[in-house]
Amino acid sequence: MAYIHHTWVDGEIITPEKMNNLEEGADEKSIPGPPGEQGPPGEPGPKGDGFTGEAVLLSVLEENADNSAITGKINEIIGILAARGVTKGA
Structure with missing residues (x-):
């Protein structure tokens, strides 16, 4: 079921149906889109300590x-x- 926007008004009763509709809308918006292109490489970090060679x-x-x-x-x-x-x- 697609999300249907609801405009809340003072004194309105919160129902399971309206809350579930809100949850479904949040789920639809939380799906990540496709990954973008990789950006340029960053600056190298400082040389680490440790073993080399x-x-x-x-x-x-x-x-x-x-x-x-x-x-x-x-x-x-x-x-x-x-x-x-x-x-x-x-």
């Missing part, structure tokens, strides 16, 4: 590694993180 294979330290080997490994990891933009290595 290819995965890097890190070797595991031996259990009995000395301080020099441990320091070297930590510096290697810091260098990889800095190259990926996760931290700023010094």
Whole structure:
């Protein structure tokens, strides 16, 4: 049933039929139309933080590694993180 406009007046009784007519009109208007053409691309957003680049294979330290080997490994990891933009290595 198509929506039929109703002009309400003071003192009028609200009936289920009139309310259902109003609901049907709202349903008809709420159906979206066909999508429009895609607009131009927007400006790129700011560069996000996080990992970039290819995965890097890190070797595991031996259990009995000395301080020099441990320091070297930590510096290697810091260098990889800095190259990926996760931290700023010094």
